[in-house]
Structures are given as C-alpha cells and as structure tokens.
Amino acid sequence: MSLLKRRKILVTNDDGIYSLGLKLLHDAVEPLGDTIVFAPETPKSASGLGITLHKPLRIQTVEYWGMKIYVTNGTPSDIIYLALNELSPNLDLVVSGVNIGDNTSVQVILSSGTVGAAAQAALLGVPSIAFSAAVEESMEFKDPLLSEVIVRVARRISEIVLERGLPPGVDLLNVNFPRRITRETKVKIARIAPIKFLQRVNVNYDPRGNKYFWLYGMMADPIPGTDVYAVHVEGAITISPIRLDLNTRNSSEETARFLRDLVREAESTLEDTARAAPEAEEVIET
C-alpha cells in the first residue's frame, strides 16, 4: 500500500498527555495507519462539546510516552477543528480516550470531553469512537490484563470501523471498559441511561472560613439494560451506538397539540406586542 493511501487516525483525549489512557489508545491504533496524537496540555474533563471562542489557541509539540504529541491550550472539541485545519484536512478515524472514568448515561456523556471530541468529529462526517474505562486514576491502566485487553479490543473495534464505516443511524460509538477484566467479562451492546448521578455538591469551608462547593458524583441505582448497569453491575465491556439527533420522535397527538398551542399563543403575543409598541413602527420602517 502506498504511503499516500495510508489511513489518517487522530488520537485525542480529555485527560491530557500524562494519562496512560492516551498511550494505550495510541498503541491500539498505531498499526492501523498514520496516527496524529493531539491532546489538551492540561486535563479538560467535563468540558463536554465546549469549544474555545474567547481566546487564541496554541499548538505545540512535545515528546512523551515515546510519542510525538501535539498539545493545545484548548478543549478536546477544539482539537478536532485544529487538527482538520492545521494538521490533516482528511481524517479517516478519530479515537478519543481512553478516558479515566467511564462515560455512561446521557448526563455524563454530554459533559464528557472525551465523547465531546468524538461527537464533534462525527458532526463533521468523520467516523469516531470514544473509549473510556471505569478506573479512578491513570495508574490503574498499568494492570497488565486490563491494558492488554484495552489495546487489543480498541484496535479490533477501530479496525472494523475503518473497514466498514459506521452503519446507518449511528453517528459514533461509545465504548466503556470495566474496572477489572476477569474470566467472566463479557462484551455487551447497551442502551444509554438518561442519568448516572443523583447529586453532586460537597459543601466545605476554606482555611479563612469562607464557604466553597465541590461538585462530585453519587451514583443513582443503575437500571438493568443500560450502559451504567452493564459497566458497573455486570462488569462488561460495553458498546453503545450514539445517534446525535436531539429531535423528538414519533410525536404523540398530545405533544403535537402542545406545540400548536405554543405557536398560536406566541403568535398572538407577538401581534399584541407589535400593536402596543409605538416605537415599534419606527424600527419596522427603517
């Protein structure tokens, strides 16, 4: 195969370059094509699909884990746009992760920088996969079985997506590894739960006696059949196909009536307001 035809694969994460998860994901896809490793210079967990509009972004290169890594002061989502504009106008695959902590439930997924980067890529038409593991810190990735399973399973899934693309109705894949691999570990397709956490504010006082708050997650009871349940209760490697469509589905008559009423009420308010506002005429005429 000529060098020109080799696949371009972007590897990113939201934990920054010091996470072993980035190294594992690089090792997973490295045999599959030309890899670009591009990560935020500091951890950007929970940045969601957020992009940076208020300040200039930089790109630098560093050597770490024996890899050449591009780093930026931006978010994982910024990285997709920076990579496509500055490093490679065509990408065949974006892989994001392996995140420290699973990304299960809509609540967590939509605030995840790891899935956010993959989702941004998907919106631009680039096949993408987000990988996460239910570990609590980067060093847990040193577990030899867990790391080997992550590298090889992530490689196989990436290979299939490179070969076949994603099927109709699937915008990206969200893959979660359990904290531990055992003889009983299974692979499951799981639906995405709405929420994972019930509550997440810790209240405390600083040394000067001033109150502060620290957000954290307390897990809700996982519902069987969901990604949260599969990863945390069944300890499975979980694959969830994601569709990035926020529209309502199969609207009921009640919903249709509600929306019609909204339009009618808003239109009549609009008309009343335009009639009542004398300054309005002036604005309309100019």
Next chain:
Amino acid sequence: MSLLKRRKILVTNDDGIYSLGLKLLHDAVEPLGDTIVFAPETPKSASGLGITLHKPLRIQTVEYWGMKIYVTNGTPSDIIYLALNELSPNLDLVVSGVNIGDNTSVQVILSSGTVGAAAQAALLGVPSIAFSAAVEESMEFKDPLLSEVIVRVARRISEIVLERGLPPGVDLLNVNFPRRITRETKVKIARIAPIKFLQRVNVNYDPRGNKYFWLYGMMADPIPGTDVYAVHVEGAITISPIRLDLNTRNSSEETARFLRDLVREAESTLEDTARAAPEAEEVIET
C-alpha cells in the same frame, strides 16, 4: 395563593451578569413566581453541559440591573446543581438565556452553555426552556420592539410550561428569536439541523511572530425546515422541542448485524488476550 405555593423559577445564562439578555429573561418570568437569578461571573459561552470537577466553586451575590444576582466561578451546568443544593431544593422551572447569538443545530446546541444549563435541569426532571436571540452583542437587546417581544413571548411560553408541564417525549424547549422583529415575523416549530458551521479556525501571528489560532463560525447553507433556516433565512421566532436521548432509533438489519459483529469480534479478541497473557491469571486469581 399562599407564599409557600408560589412557583420557584431559576433564571440563568452563559453570558454572565452584564448581558442584557439575563435582565430580559428575569423580566419575562418575574410575574410568574419567585425568581432566583444565578449566573456565571464571567462569560461561559460554548461551555456546553460541562461541569467543574477540578476546583472549588464559590457563590456570591451582587446587585446589577436592579436585581439580586447570585454569581459563581462555575459553568451554567454547575449552576443547576449549586442552585438545587444550596438555594432551593425544588424548582418548578429553569429558564436559561436570553443568549447573545442563536442556539440552532445539534453542533451549536451541544456546545452551548445556555442550552447546557437547561439540559442539566431537564435530566434532573425540572422543566426547562433555553432562550436565545440571533443578535451579535448585548446592546442589540436595547431595540425596543425586539426586547418587548422577547419579554412577552418568553413569558407566555414559560407560563404555558408552568401550567401544563412539557408533553411526553419532550425534555426541554429551545427557543430562538431572530435578530429583528418585523410585521412579517412568524412563530415556527422547527427541527434541529445537525450542523450550522462548516469551519472555524482563523490562523494568525502574535506580535512576537508566534502562530495562534482563533475558532469562529462560518455558516453552512441552511437546510429548509431546520431551526437554522427558520431563524436565519425566514427570520422566525423558532421553537424546537428537544429530546435528550442519544440512542439509535429503528435500527436497520444492517446496523443490527454490524453491532452483533462488533460484539463477536471484541469477545474473541478478549478471549485471545486473556489466554495469551500469563500475568493475566495472577490478576484474575487475586
């Protein structure tokens, strides 16, 4: 009505307290119940559903626009959790905005702090509405007709949601106002487009000759029937019901086969890896 039964309404935004949009939204819902105005102390546009896990958060109160406003160093999504935990355990409605700039398309909505706050509320079961306007700066909200229409239409929509709740399958409402109100302005229900922007990186050099990048949006051709088209081409007030469900719908046989293949391949990779890894046994046994 007794004071205890008055509705609790949280007003937030992602542009910070200096945006007139916050004042307009407060004025819109103020007659409908007891309002809590709680905003980020600095603009947090494009923070999506991002939450702050890496640092402590503060809550302070300030007076601005003649309102008592709670401010925090966190994101709009943080505000939902802080408000429920610290200010009011029960909220009847969360209204977010009025954002400077429309929030149309999945691409923009999922990176929007304004919709992010409303979406976090929705995930916790609190009815919520995001309001945005296709203006470019806060001062455009001084247009007397636009501001009056925003206040009155936002009030009417909020009132209906308080009275009737949201219908089945709708998690929150996303309302966008056009830049200008004219005699022709209509109210429309519109589906959410996948993307609004094609490309968004500006490359430049700082005074020391170092390269920097600045993200911005260049609008793609809007597709008729979508929220982007309704706001930007038709100049309509646009209401889009949002469903926060990332799961695929009506899977085709092709998609089902793809997912089955993924599971089979991942399971066989998992088995091979476990067999091949001598250290594995040790880990499994402990």
